[in-house]
Amino acid sequence: MPSSELAHFLNVAIDIQAPPYPGIHVDFGLMVASNGVMLVTKRFDDKVFLRGKGAISPKAAKVLAALAEASNIGGIEVNGNRVTVTAQSTWYDEKAGAEVAGGYREVTLPELYCRQIPIKRMVEVLDDKALGWEVLPLSSNPKLKTLKEANAKDYVALVDSPHGGYELFRLRNIDDTHWYSVAQLRCGLRLFGKNSRLSVRRNSSGWLTFSDQWGYTFAVTPFVKHN
Amino acid sequence: MVDSMLAQFLNVALDIQQTPAYAGIRVTGGTLAASDGVILIAFKLNSEYIRGEGMIPPATARALAALANDVYLDYVEVDGTAVNLVTREQYADRSERLVVTFPSFACRTVRIETFLPRCLPPHAELVCEAPSLKLVKAARITDFVELVDKPVRGSELFQLKLPDAKTWYSVRQLREGLRLFRARDSVSVYKNDQGWLSFRDDWGRLFAVTPFVKHD
Numbered sequence: 430m431p432s433s434e435l436a437h438f439l440n441v442a443i444d445i446q447a448p449p450y451p452g453i454h455v456d457f458g459l460m461v462a463s464n465g466v467m468l469v470t471k472r473f474d475d476k477v478f479l480r481g482k483g484a485i486s487p488k489a490a491k492v493l494a495a496l497a498e499a500s501n502i503g504g505i506e507v508n509g510n511r512v513t514v515t516a517q518s519t520w521y522d523e524k525a526g527a528e529v530a531g532g533y534r535e536v537t538l539p540e541l542y543c544r545q546i547p548i549k550r551m552v553e554v555l556d557d558k559a560l561g562w563e564v565l566p567l568s569s570n571p572k573l574k575t576l577k578e579a580n581a582k583d584y585v586a587l588v589d590s591p592h593g594g595y596e597l598f599r600l601r602n603i604d605d606t607h608w609y610s611v612a613q614l615r616c617g618l619r620l621f622g623k624n625s626r627l628s629v630r631r632n633s634s635g636w637l638t639f640s641d642q643w644g645y646t647f648a649v650t651p652f653v654k655h656n
Numbered sequence: 657m658v659d660s661m662l663a664q665f666l667n668v669a670l671d672i673q674q675t676p677a678y679a680g681i682r683v684t685g686g687t688l689a690a691s692d693g694v695i696l697i698a699f700k701l702n703s704e705y706i707r708g709e710g711m712i713p714p715a716t717a718r719a720l721a722a723l724a725n726d727v728y729l730d731y732v733e734v735d736g737t738a739v740n741l742v743t744r745e746q747y748a749d750r751s752e753r754l755v756v757t758f759p760s761f762a763c764r765t766v767r768i769e770t771f772l773p774r775c776l777p778p779h780a781e782l783v784c785e786a787p788s789l790k791l792v793k794a795a796r797i798t799d800f801v802e803l804v805d806k807p808v809r810g811s812e813l814f815q816l817k818l819p820d821a822k823t824w825y826s827v828r829q830l831r832e833g834l835r836l837f838r839a840r841d842s843v844s845v846y847k848n849d850q851g852w853l854s855f856r857d858d859w860g861r862l863f864a865v866t867p868f869v870k871h872d
Contacts, residue, residue: 491718520760
């Protein structure tokens with residue numbers, strides 16, 4: 430059975446990662462991709478599944494995504510820029526007329542250079558109160574209908590008092606202090622499935638984070654009005 | 657060597673082989689071939705560079721396409737649906753050999769190579785060398801085109817389809833396959849008695865497309 434959740438995360442992460450933080454970064458069970466404006470993370474509870482620390486180059490990430498789309502991934506080991514994947518083989522049984530799973534095989538990918546960044550620090554920032562961040566609980570399971578209906582070039586702001594189950598965004602007004610790009614929000618929110626129970630948080634600088642029960646997080650920084 | 661031509665071929669092949677019955681890229685005798693049942697592309701390479709026989713499953717082909725542009729390839733070895741990529745990792749002071757062993761993935765064997773002889777002489781006749789293909793770029797993707805009466809080197813090969821055309825071709829299909837060639841590649845065009853049109857360049861790449869046929 431393909432590791433479609435992993436493949437999906439990798440595909441979103443590949444789209445998001447860009448300079449100054451190219452690649453997908455791994456730190457003992459944590460996978461992160463960012464472009465400096467957005468950030469997506471996935472925390473794997475099973476630390477044996479995602480081992481080691483380092484950076485997966487964009488090309489290696491594409492290989493990993495292709496493997497995850499086709500087969501079950503037994504584990505990933507990252508050591509610097511070296512990535513080793515355990516993938517399950519499959520074969521077509523002509524008699525049964527179906528695909529049959531075979532044994533696991535280790536695939537060592539070529540070491541493609543990708544700068545390593547301190548991702549733990551980046552992720553800690555999302556919760557760090559010591560840095561003067563006041564994390565405001567916003568709402569759980571908000572409606573995101575505005576995002577779907579808006580034009581990709583539009584900008585939105587948070588509604589005044591977001592409540593669980595109600596619309597989270599409205600189109601941006603001229604006097605808003607923080608606002609967000611619809612294109613960026615759409616790009617990151619692809620991470621979550623229809624059954625995800627989303628919880629949304631915001632800090633005093635307007636950073637917005639979306640998390641679900643499966644360990645996925647998407648954070649986005651706002652556009653800010655300067656007087 | 658870093659092989660951008662191989663990467664480009666694989667990317668076009670991945671787009672073409674999406675029909676489930678033709679999934680995968682066929683490898684035999686140093687030739688890579690992919691088809692969707694209507695169009696066919698092939699790339700004849702050295703049999704020491706592309707070794708073995710079998711099918712490259714779509715997932716492995718995607719992985720191969722991603723790597724071919726960035727790593728030094730010694731050779732690719734195919735055995736059934738398992739693929740070994742033998743690469744050379746370059747460091748400042750040394751280079752190391754690395755075998756990337758992709759597991760076998762389910763993929764039916766489709767002997768696409770059996771269609772290749774039909775696209776080339778003696779089964780097909782030379783129509784024109786180095787024609788202009790501007791109309792394929794300029795036309796709408798939903799348009800259909802047919803060959804001009806007497807194509808000449810450097811002149812336009814196609815014209816928009818007339819109502820009484822006996823065989824004609826889809827602009828969409830032509831564009832899809834012609835992506836195989838770069839702007840300055842000089843292609844030779846062949847046509848067989850069934851109207852199959854094939855484009856071949858000096859690098860061993862071939863694109864063939866079957867026509868729409870008027871039935872009286």
